[in-house]
Amino acid sequence: MYSKLTAKIPYKILMAIPIVIAIVMLAFIAINGFQMSFDFSGGMSLEIYGLSDSQINDLHNGLSNANLENLKISDDGNTIKITTTSKISNAEFLSLAEKYTGKLNTKNIFAVNLNYKILRDAEEKLESRFGNEIKITGNDDSTNIIVERRQMSEQEMKGILSDVNYDIDFSRGSYSFEPANANVGSVSPVLGAHLKEEMIRAFIIAVILITFVIFVAYRIPVPTVAILAAALIDIIFAAGCMSIFGIELNLPTLLALVMLLGYSVDTDILLTTRILNRKTRVNETIDETIKTGLTMTFAAMGAAMTILIVSNLTTPKIEVLSELSMVILCGLFMDIFSTWLMNTGILKWYVERKTTNIRRKKLFKFSLFHE
Numbered sequence: 267m268y269s270k271l272t273a274k275i276p277y278k279i280l281m282a283i284p285i286v287i288a289i290v291m292l293a294f295i296a297i298n299g300f301q302m303s304f305d306f307s308g309g310m311s312l313e314i315y316g317l318s319d320s321q322i323n324d325l326h327n328g329l330s331n332a333n334l335e336n337l338k339i340s341d342d343g344n345t346i347k348i349t350t351t352s353k354i355s356n357a358e359f360l361s362l363a364e365k366y367t368g369k370l371n372t373k374n375i376f377a378v379n380l381n382y383k384i385l386r387d388a389e390e391k392l393e394s395r396f397g398n399e400i401k402i403t404g405n406d407d408s409t410n411i412i413v414e415r416r417q418m419s420e421q422e423m424k425g426i427l428s429d430v431n432y433d434i435d436f437s438r439g440s441y442s443f444e445p446a447n448a449n450v451g452s453v454s455p456v457l458g459a460h461l462k463e464e465m466i467r468a469f470i471i472a473v474i475l476i477t478f479v480i481f482v483a484y485r486i487p488v489p490t491v492a493i494l495a496a497a498l499i500d501i502i503f504a505a506g507c508m509s510i511f512g513i514e515l516n517l518p519t520l521l522a523l524v525m526l527l528g529y530s531v532d533t534d535i536l537l538t539t540r541i542l543n544r545k546t547r548v549n550e551t552i553d554e555t556i557k558t559g560l561t562m563t564f565a566a567m568g569a570a571m572t573i574l575i576v577s578n579l580t581t582p583k584i585e586v587l588s589e590l591s592m593v594i595l596c597g598l599f600m601d602i603f604s605t606w607l608m609n610t611g612i613l614k615w616y617v618e619r620k621t622t623n624i625r626r627k628k629l630f631k632f633s634l635f636h637e
Contacts, residue, residue, distance in 0.1 A: 267556055268552045268553050268556055277614055280607040280608075281615075283603060284499050284603045287499075287600070288502045291502050292506070295505060299509065300505075300508060302462075302514070303336075303514040303515060303516030303517075304350070304516075305453065305517055306515060306516065308456070309349060309452065310350055310352065310354055310356070310451070310452050311450070312347070312360070312448065312449070312450045313345050313449040314370065315344060315345050316447055321367050324367075325339070325346065328365060329348065335350055336352075337349075337350045340585050341583075371448060372416070372449060374445055375414055375444040376414075376424075376427075376442075377442045378412075378427065378434060378436070378440075378441050379408070379410050379411075379439050380409040380434065380438055381438055381439050382438060382439075383409050385433045391431055395426075399414055401413075416446060420443040420445075423443075465520050472524055473527065477490065477494055484538065484542070489613060492613060492616075493534040495608070495609070496605050496609040497527050499600065499604040500601045501527070503596060503600035504523060504594075504597035504600065513592060514589065518590045519590060521590065522597075525594060526593075526594060529566055529601065533562055536555060536562070537605060537610060537613065538609075540554070541555070541613045541614075541617060544617075549614075552610055563602060566594075570591045570594045570595045570598065571591070571595060573590075574587075574591040574595065
């Protein structure tokens with residue numbers, strides 16, 4: 267396959283194709299940038315539970331026209347999660363959503379209406395126990411108690427209020443419970459930026475460690491640089507696809523980019539080891555290796571494609587797996603060109619140059635791969 271291709275097109279021209287593609291992708295990224303996720307850029311999040319299909323549709327349509335920055339609405343079947351990078355307060359965010367969903371409670375509401383006035387001592391004990399979570403009103407003939415608390419079930423609260431020290435007799439009044447159906451929160455831009463920096467630092471450390479292992483394995487600069495360059499081109503192409511298709515840069519997609527390092531280096535190490543240990547002509551070794559390498563790549567692409575299809579066919583759509591598999595697919599697609607055009611060309615040039623009386627120098631006396 268490689269021999270037939272290079273018989274028509276010089277291998278040094280083929281080497282340039284992945285490099286040109288990477289440069290184009292870098293230019294596109296520089297111009298278009300990334301769509302930052304809520305995790306990295308900071309913003310507001312709102313989770314709503316138990317909505318009907320009509321309420322979900324109204325919410326989608328209403329918020330889509332609300333001019334919220336980087337609005338994202340996801341549905342896992344039980345919970346609707348809404349994120350935006352717009353600067354908006356918790357109260358404003360809730361009020362905006364309530365236009366389409368009705369009343370939203372971020373806390374469980376326990377209401378007790380008694381037809382008598384509880385003792386002052388019991389009232390003080392309740393206020394001491396619940397602090398600003400309780401509101402007690404009433405007159406000489408009645409007492410109204412409202413407790414708003416997030417992490418407590420109806421049974422737990424009723425058990426607490428049944429304590430004789432609180433002077434509450436449920437048989438002499440009414441009791442109601444309204445469960446929380448929403449949770450609103452925020453991530454500050456500073457925290458989001460810190461998280462992004464930490465993930466990028468982890469990515470850089472991964473690159474450094476992989477480079478070190480490869481360099482120790484071969485002890486030769488040229489194959490090491492070729493392997494690393496091929497992996498970086500795969501990542502650049504995948505990042506460019508994210509920018510083109512509007513895939514968010516978030517924790518799962520950044521993880522996918524790190525995973526591509528492993529996928530990319532895998533085929534490159536196979537190729538490098540076989541060429542350096544070859545017992546036949548370079549092109550023959552490449553032709554034999556490319557069959558195994560492409561089988562590995564297509565198997566990985568098949569797995570990623572399966573994840574992509576399944577995550578999109580499920581109801582609701584599994585957004586995280588869908589984005590992660592798309593990034594991996596883009597990187598693996600580019601790996602075909604970066605490995606079998608660029609890396610192969612560099613290694614072919616290196617071993618042919620070596621045979622012209624240029625001795626290959628190794629920096630260590632041991633080897634991880636037999637030669």
